[in-house]
Amino acid sequence: MPEGHTLHRLAAELTDTFGGRAVASSSPQGGRFAAAARLDGRVLAGADAWGKHLLVGFEGTPEQVHVHLGLYGRFEFGPVAEPVGQVRWRLATADIVADLRGPTVCEALLPGEVETLVGRLGADPLRTDADVDRARAAVARSKAPIAALLMDQSVVAGVGNVYRAEVLFRSRIDPMRPGRELRPVTFDLLWDDLVVLMAQGVRTGRIDTVRPEHEPEAMGRAPRVDDHGGEVYVYRRAGQRCLVCGSTVRTAVLAGRNLFWCGRCQRRR
DNA sequence: CTCACATGTTAAG
DNA sequence: TTAACCTGTGAGC
Numbered sequence: 001m002p003e004g005h006t007l008h009r010l011a012a013e014l015t016d017t018f019g020g021r022a023v024a025s026s027s028p029q030g031g032r033f034a035a036a037a038r039l040d041g042r043v044l045a046g047a048d049a050w051g052k053h054l055l056v057g058f059e060g061t062p063e064q065v066h067v068h069l070g071l072y073g074r075f076e077f078g079p080v081a082e083p084v085g086q087v088r089w090r091l092a093t094a095d096i097v098a099d100l101r102g103p104t105v106c107e108a109l110l111p112g113e114v115e116t117l118v119g120r121l122g123a124d125p126l127r128t129d130a131d132v133d134r135a136r137a138a139v140a141r142s143k144a145p146i147a148a149l150l151m152d153q154s155v156v157a158g159v160g161n162v163y164r165a166e167v168l169f170r171s172r173i174d175p176m177r178p179g180r181e182l183r184p185v186t187f188d189l190l191w192d193d194l195v196v197l198m199a200q201g202v203r204t205g206r207i208d209t210v211r212p213e214h215e216p217e218a219m220g221r222a223p224r225v226d227d228h229g230g231e232v233y234v235y236r237r238a239g240q241r242c243l244v245c246g247s248t249v250r251t252a253v254l255a256g257r258n259l260f261w262c263g264r265c266q267r268r269r
Numbered sequence: 270c271t272c273a274c275a276t277g278t279t280a281a282g
Numbered sequence: 283t284t285a286a287c288c289t290g291t292g293a294g295c
Binding site for chain 3: 072085086102103104255
């Protein structure tokens, strides 16, 4: 679930559901996730996302709740009911509940801490205040592979393994090409594509990257069925045929994450 | 049932 | 580079 689009979508849903309303805030199991209960009874001002980080603000206090979903954290919205299993944070009004499960982080932050957090994040394709120039410059001076730079949250914030693989495929870029060897206009091409794809992800709640001419109906193949629910070119398609050229999709582990790409389509640039 | 793995990040070695 | 962490799912026995 959680690449940047998921968090921006979640911020909007939390704001729509609870914004301007007094909420019960609790931490059913306490422990290291207990801090959010400090906001109990306050009016939720709004939620915002920075890359893969979620910040929830409340009226009458400078503290904000910071959530990071990690690999499998999620919020569940539903009618009021007894929590089942481990619930790390519960937001509730008289008629609706949002339960947070499996996060890496759920903590209360003071303004200075929020500033530090946001300050170490790179440009977020889903934010209008994104500093694209800084991201482009960071890429231009790095010898790290572009595939690693796209996943570096201090360079580009919110991109995860799916968008990384897909955006490199769509621009036909070799994932191992060092950032400094990319022409700046090529980075801009990647950036613009991320802006479009991720904004679509916020609208639909899934990651679809396949262009109309390569869609299942156009190609006479079965629609893809996978966990993330979207149509993609290379992500988790190792060993299958490239949808464009037919050669075998490749995979390798880069910085501890699985990378997928087409060795024939993705060269140069 | 047990195991491996996953759209992520951090800290230790 | 590896392990650890938070949890669910699907594959294999």
